[in-house]
Amino acid sequence: MAKTTFLEAIREAQFEEMSRDERVFIMGEDIICNVFGTTTGFVDAFGMERVRDTPISENGFIGAAAGASMVGMRPIVDATISSFLYPAMDQIMSIIAKSRYIYGGQARLPLVIRSCMFYGNANAAQHSDRNYPMFMNQPGLKIMVPSTAYDMKGMLKAAIRDDDPVLCFEDSTCWTSKSELPDDPDFIIPLGRGDIKREGTDVSIIAIGGAVPLALKAAQTLQKEGISAEVVDPRSLVPLDKDIILKSVRKTGRAIAVDPAHQTCSAASEIAALIAEHAFESLRGPVLRVATADTHLPFSPSIEKALYPSADRIVAAARQLVTSPEPVPA
Amino acid sequence: MTDGTNDRSLEKYRRMQRIRQFEDLAESIHAQGEIPGSLHTYAGQEASGVGACMALRNDDYMVGTHRSHGHPIAKGAKLRPLMAELLGKVTGICKGKGGSMHLSDFSVGSLGETSIVGSGIPVATGAALGSKLQGNDRVALCFFGDGATNEGAFHEGVNLAAVWKLPAIFVCENNGYAVSTPAHAAVPVKDIAERAKAYAMPAIIVDGQDVDAVEAAVAEAVERARTGGGPTLVETKTYRYADHAVNMGRILLDRGAEVDEWRKRDPLTLYRARLLEAGVAADVLDTIEREVADEVADAIQFARDSAYPEQAEAFDDVFVDRLPIPDFIKA
Numbered sequence: 001m002a003k004t005t006f007l008e009a010i011r012e013a014q015f016e017e018m019s020r021d022e023r024v025f026i027m028g029e030d031i032i033c034n035v036f037g038t039t040t041g042f043v044d045a046f047g048m049e050r051v052r053d054t055p056i057s058e059n060g061f062i063g064a065a066a067g068a069s070m071v072g073m074r075p076i077v078d079a080t081i082s083s084f085l086y087p088a089m090d091q092i093m094s095i096i097a098k099s100r101y102i103y104g105g106q107a108r109l110p111l112v113i114r115s116c117m118f119y120g121n122a123n124a125a126q127h128s129d130r131n132y133p134m135f136m137n138q139p140g141l142k143i144m145v146p147s148t149a150y151d152m153k154g155m156l157k158a159a160i161r162d163d164d165p166v167l168c169f170e171d172s173t174c175w176t177s178k179s180e181l182p183d184d185p186d187f188i189i190p191l192g193r194g195d196i197k198r199e200g201t202d203v204s205i206i207a208i209g210g211a212v213p214l215a216l217k218a219a220q221t222l223q224k225e226g227i228s229a230e231v232v233d234p235r236s237l238v239p240l241d242k243d244i245i246l247k248s249v250r251k252t253g254r255a256i257a258v259d260p261a262h263q264t265c266s267a268a269s270e271i272a273a274l275i276a277e278h279a280f281e282s283l284r285g286p287v288l289r290v291a292t293a294d295t296h297l298p299f300s301p302s303i304e305k306a307l308y309p310s311a312d313r314i315v316a317a318a319r320q321l322v323t324s325p326e327p328v329p330a
Numbered sequence: 331m332t333d334g335t336n337d338r339s340l341e342k343y344r345r346m347q348r349i350r351q352f353e354d355l356a357e358s359i360h361a362q363g364e365i366p367g368s369l370h371t372y373a374g375q376e377a378s379g380v381g382a383c384m385a386l387r388n389d390d391y392m393v394g395t396h397r398s399h400g401h402p403i404a405k406g407a408k409l410r411p412l413m414a415e416l417l418g419k420v421t422g423i424c425k426g427k428g429g430s431m432h433l434s435d436f437s438v439g440s441l442g443e444t445s446i447v448g449s450g451i452p453v454a455t456g457a458a459l460g461s462k463l464q465g466n467d468r469v470a471l472c473f474f475g476d477g478a479t480n481e482g483a484f485h486e487g488v489n490l491a492a493v494w495k496l497p498a499i500f501v502c503e504n505n506g507y508a509v510s511t512p513a514h515a516a517v518p519v520k521d522i523a524e525r526a527k528a529y530a531m532p533a534i535i536v537d538g539q540d541v542d543a544v545e546a547a548v549a550e551a552v553e554r555a556r557t558g559g560g561p562t563l564v565e566t567k568t569y570r571y572a573d574h575a576v577n578m579g580r581i582l583l584d585r586g587a588e589v590d591e592w593r594k595r596d597p598l599t600l601y602r603a604r605l606l607e608a609g610v611a612a613d614v615l616d617t618i619e620r621e622v623a624d625e626v627a628d629a630i631q632f633a634r635d636s637a638y639p640e641q642a643e644a645f646d647d648v649f650v651d652r653l654p655i656p657d658f659i660k661a
Contacts, residue, residue, distance in 0.1 A: 025463060049463060055493060060452050060486025067456020067470070070441050071391065073463060075456075090483060094446040095453060104425035105647040106436035139648045164649045 003178035009149035010038040010114070010170065013156035014076060016185055018046055021074065024160055027052035027061055028078030035080065036116065036175075058084050062113060063091035066099065069111040069165075076160060082115040082169060083129040096165045097140035110163045112156070116170040117209070119260065120308060125296035130209075130261045132169045136237055136270065142166040142191055143238040145267075147212035150179035151235050154189030162191065171210035171260065194241035196248070200230035203254040203318050206245055206271050207231060211258040211290075211309050218314035227322050237267050245271060246279050253284040254321045258309050263291035285321045290314050335608045340618060342384055342541050343605060346376040346598050347622040349400045352409060355626050356399070356416055357576060364634075365416045368577040369430050371570070372400030377597035378503045378566040379404035381544025382471060385552050391439050391457040391470040393450035396431040397570070398443030401473055407435035409629035419636035426639045427647065441470075447508075448474060448481030451500065455487045458496035458561070469497040469555040471548070477508025479522050488561070492529040497555035499548060502565045503538065509574045510583040526563040538568030539597045542604075 004012065018024045025046075031039050032053050042051045054061040058079060065075040079085055085092065092113070099107040119128035135141050142164050146152040152170070159166035181187070197212055198219050207215035212233045219229035232248050234241055249255045255275050259268035272287040293307045353371050360369050372379065375397075383392065383404040394401035402412060407423075412433050415422030422428070423435050431445040441457055444450045454472030461468045478484050479502060491498040502522045506513055519525060526533035532554070536547040544566055551562035569592040573582055602615055645653040 052494075055486075055489060057486040057490060059483055060455070060490045063449070063452020063483065063487060064456030064459055064490055067393075067441060067453035067458075068460040068463070069456070070453070071457045071460035071464075071468075073460045087482075090446060090449055091452055094449055095442070095444065099442055099444075100649070101647045102424060102428045102432045103434050103436065103442060104423065104427050106424070106434065107442065108650070139653075142649070 004149050004181045006149040006152055006174045006177050007037050009153035009179070009181065010156060011040060012181070013153045013160070014038065015042070015045070017157055017160040018042070018050065020185065023072060023074045024076065025050040025052065025073065026076040026078060027054050027065070029054055029056055029080055031078055038078070058088040059091050062088035063095060065111045065113070066091060066095045066109055069109045070099070070107050074160060075111045077111065077113045079113055079115040081118045081127055082131050083118075083127055085113070085115055085131065092135070092141070093138055097138050101140060108163055109165045112159045112166045112168055114168040114170060116172050117260070118172050119297060120173055120305070122299055122301050122304065124299040128297040130292065132167070132237060133261050133266050133270070135167055136267060137265070140165070141238060142236065143169065144191055144236040145169045145171065145209040146235055147171065147174055147207070147209050147233055148179050149177060150181060151189060151195065151233075153181055154187050155191060155235065158188045158190050161188070166191070169209065173210035174213070177213065189235070191236040192239035192241055194232060194234040194244035196230065196244070197233045198229065198231040200228040200252065202228045202252055203256065203321055204230045204232055204245075204248040204252045205256045205258060205314060205318070207233060207258040208237070208260065208267050210260050214309055214311045215258055215314055217311040218318065221311065221315050222318050225319075227318055229318060234271070242274060242278070245274065249275050249279045250282040253282050255283070255287045256314060256317045256321070257287065257289050258314055259289065259291040260309060261291060262294050263289055264294050266291045285324050288317045288321065290317050335605055335610050338384070339605060340610070340614070342380050342545070343601055343615065344618050344622060345380045345404055346541065346601065347619055348409065348625065349376045349379070349403045350598055351622050351626045352403060352413070352629070353399055355630060356413070359630065360576060365430070366418055367429050368575040370397045370575045371572045372397050374571040374592060374596070375503055375505060375538065375568045376400060377541035377601070378501070378538040378544055378568045379473065381541040382473070382501050382548045382564070382566070384545045385548035386439070386469070386471060389439060390468050391441050391454065392473070393441050393454040393457070393470065394434070394443040394473045395447070395450060395475060395478070396443070396445035397475070398431055398433040401443060402433050402435040402438060402440055405435070405438040405440065407438045409625055410632040411435065413629035414633040414636050417633040417636070418638060419633055420639040420643065421632070421636040425643060425647070427643070448478035448483035450474060451478065451483050451487035452490070454498055454500070455491045455496060458491060458498040459494065461497055462494070467497070467556050469499060469552055471499040471501060473501050473503055475508065476502060476504040476506065476513045476517060476522055478502070479525055480516060488529050488531070488563070491561040492531045495558070495560035498561040499551045499555055500561060500563045501548065502563065503568055504565055505568050505570045507570070507574070507583070521565060523563055523565040531561055531563055533563040533565065535565045535567065538566030539595045539600060541597060541601055
């Protein structure tokens with residue numbers, strides 16, 4: 001079976017769902033010229049009505065997606081880069097997240113807002129956001145951050161079929177990664193189910209998006225040192241598969257949460273708190289976070305790279321946990 | 331009827347009466363503490379909402395604002411669920427989760443009454459896009475105030491509707507004030523309608539106290555939208571009698587004799603006089619007023635008799651599936 005890239009998986013998921021359901025349409029900036037390759041051939045297949053270039057007007061077209069979804073359409077919005085969600089915060093936070101609630105369930109908003117996190121390649125602070133944690137603080141938005149082409153395809157198809165609004169964050173550091181994909185047109189991975197990407201017994205590394213491949217690389221290094229690391233990928237943050245995280249930590253007794261987002265109020269912070277509250281009795285050391293430093297991302301590659309999580313930082317954290325002395329029983 | 335007018339005129343009168351009497355009673359029971367929070371009353375603007383909605387079909391869409399009591403009634407909503415919502419009851423149109431700023435009844439085509447100024451405009455544009463993609467002829471009408479036209483959401487939503495020629499009608503209910511700031515201090519153009527030029531969109535200015543004139547203006551815009559001619563901006567020149575909201579703690583702005591001047595052109599008084607002049611018997615109008623009074627009294631009784639929502643209701647409608655209920659709530 002041929003392997004498919006992460007970007008191609010996005011294209012396939014959209015193509016299959018638009019073929020399956022004529023209520024699905026896609027709009028965003030420069031969809032037709034197809035900036036990142038996720039809408040190749042769409043105009044030929046679906047026509048210009050269902051494949052729409054928008055003005056650079058994020059609050060306008062993201063709000064329009066909300067309105068279209070309320071009248072029975074199932075829009076996919078390609079917001080290009082996650083930093084571009086900010087001009088649309090009004091519609092995302094006040095309309096999309098809350099309409100179903102404030103109208104007592106009268107509204108249904110089946111829409112997907114896709115955006116890529118375009119960090120690590122000298123794009124400076126305004127184009128490098130990994131901003132899913134701030135949306136986790138708002139009820140009413142489902143949030144997915146897949147790390148493989150396989151997960152992306154299955155989850156994006158699930159998101160398009162979901163009757164709730166879903167924010168799909170696409171980690172650009174995963175773009176060229178490849179998976180074998182099933183042929184099944186109904187291949188679906190439901191949101192809210194995490195995945196054990198590697199089994200281990202000494203330490204749980206709970207990693208998000210582009211941190212998953214880093215965690216797997218770190219696990220290989222640790223293996224050589226006799227440390228067995230388990231890599232847990234929550235895949236979606238809302239809903240969050242708490243059980244898979246807690247089960248892993250109860251087994252290993254050690255936890256590191258790895259998150260490409262800024263550390264303060266990151267998804268890693270939430271996961272660390274979850275573990276501290278619900279698996280404290282299993283812990284043999286502190287829950288550590290490996291996240292992006294709480295500063296802006298500078299342009300110059302000479303000082304950008306070190307700010308993000310890396311395999312080396314994960315290895316160092318795991319060593320710290322495994323070699324730290326056991327607490328003395330009182 | 332042979333009295334010089336028709337059922338349609340009487341329906342307009344009835345709906346304006348419903349709004350006025352609904353709000354008068356709501357205000358009085360609010361003052362007694364039966365309605366929590368604040369009330370953003372629509373009194374003075376009835377002809378704007380009713381005229382506009384009478385130009386729509388039942389299956390057309392409507393999006394409104396925090397000043398939400400008038401729009402659903404204008405579009406034909408039943409009063410009981412609206413009043414129950416004001417009292418925070420589970421039988422409310424939003425199950426007690428929206429309140430005064432969100433009286434949105436989806437059964438009459440509403441897609442929300444939203445309390446972030448301007449935020450309904452892109453939503454209406456999207457509903458109109460939905461009609462276009464579905465190949466039907468339903469139009470989407472959006473109400474907003476003069477203040478909203480300074481929001482980016484207005485310019486983005488209107489631009490998108492204009493560039494895609496969507497079946498939308500943008501009704502600016504210009505009541506002269508954004509909370510306490512007069513329009514002349516916040517808007518550089520004399521009329522909001524001038525802003526339509528920037529989007530190559532037709533605009534109509536209409537006397538917002540004249541329900542027939544509003545209906546005629548909006549009907550022209552609806553016809554254009556329904557037949558593929560794209561969106562229109564309609565500016566209704568109107569006035570709200572009350573302060574921005576009841577329960578703000580103090581009067582925000584002393585408008586002096588201006589309120590009294592506008593009350594001389596009260597939309598209900600004007601319309602009653604017009605109907606009488608056209609030959610409608612006073613009895614007919616009095617009967618409508620009494621029937622509406624009964625309807626409002628019934629709505630209040632219904633609201634009072636209804637239960638408050640269970641605590642678990644707070645976790646419903648965040649998503650389609652109810653959220654798990656935290657232990658501290660269960661305990």
